[in-house]
Amino acid sequence: MGTASSMLTQYDLEEVQLHCHNLFSQQEIVSLYQRFCQLDRNAKGFISADEFLSVPEFAMNPLSQRLLKMVDGLNFKDFVAFLSAFSAKANMEQKIALIFKVYDSDGNGKISFNDILEVLQDLSGVFMSNEQREKVLIQVLKEAGYTRESYLMLDDFIKSRRE
Template sequence: MGNTSSMLTQYDIEEVQEHCNHAFSQQEIVSLYHRFCQLDRSGSGFISADEFLSVPEFAVNPLAERLLRMLDGLNFKEFVAFLPAFSSRTSLQQKIEFIFKVYDLDCNGKVTFDDVLNVLRDLTGSFMSEQQRQEVLTRVLEEAGYTPDSSLTLPDFMKILGNSDLKMEVEVPID
């Protein structure tokens, strides 16, 4: 499985399926493997940041740089393990865990006001002033029972986002 030129065996498919907690069917895993091989232009068995950025939809994503931190250098198994956050079969809790990782840039298990503010900057660009972003974020945190001085942990994120209807789904086309 390390070399993208080889074909997946049934064992490989089942192993990857287990690794991603059955978020994808066997057919979807085969399709993802073909897409992985297309992205891995160097044939190294890993996808580099530049190869990810060759996908136009990814390159224009305002969170692309944050996602690249999580994606750069993934092999196929790791690539598929990254994707369940975007599966309709994934629980809300798993999606929130993924979002938390995107916000927790320094991987210290805490998200600060500044961490969330940085994401808001990425998402809003010039459409909001810095003052507007700070006011909105302060209001949202206060409504959830937190202050701008709070450091949010994963359980805090669960509390804040636990009743939301997150739509983070990408359909995997079957070849």
Template sequence: MGNSSSLLTQYDLEDLQNHTNHLFSQREIVSLYERFCALDRTGKGFISADEFMGVPEFAVNPLCQRLLKMLEGLNFKEFIALLSAFSARATQQDKINFIFRVYDTDANGKVTASDILQVLRDLSGSFLSDKQRELVLNQALEQAGYTKDSALTTEDFSKVLGNLKMEVEVPVD
């Protein structure tokens, strides 16, 4: 499964479907594999930071550095497992777990006000001042019953996010 010249066997497809809890169809997996191979220009079996940054949509994403930490060096099996949160078949909890990982900047299993402020800073750039970001954060936390001193677990994070919609349609040829 490492380079673009290899093909996925039926066994590979079934294994990958099982690995992603059947959140992708076999056609979607093939399409994702073709895209993965196209991005893996060196044929090493993983996508480097430089290769990811070569994708214009990725490079302009304000969270690209955070996402790179999660994506860089993943093989295809790990890559689609991570992407499975974007499947239309993924549960709300799958999606929240992914977003939680983006916000948990120090990977300690908790999201703090500092973590959220850093993500807000990345997302808003100079559009919002630090004071405005803190106000937004405090209001969101307060509405969910938390304070800026709270350290949110994934369950707490679910309450703050509410009804999240996060889906990407995988084009299949």
């Protein structure tokens, strides 16, 4: 895949479309490729964390550091797959899986008390003390039937959506 939208072949378009579970049309993929090429300033074929931070909406997001771990070094196909969770056509389970990955910063497939606490810290900043965050989180987990020692799995996230 080249450095301009005209470099995408029909095969490339179909391959990317399959990779993102047909959540984007071919025209949307062409538009995403143009944006990818703009972000990939050095035409390396992937986007670095610094290049992602050049997008103001991304840089201003309180979870940007967590998201950077997920997007740093993405090639075009993986860039589109990452963005597919934000598509209006994505189902709820695909969206929940992305949120799960944001919380699961070490990628071990489970979310600990400390993982959630770190996200709360990112979101609340100086507006809450660590003690306040811990008390709130302990109470929320207790009400949901979990303890400080519990781990949340992707199925727990999906199950909570259904209840």
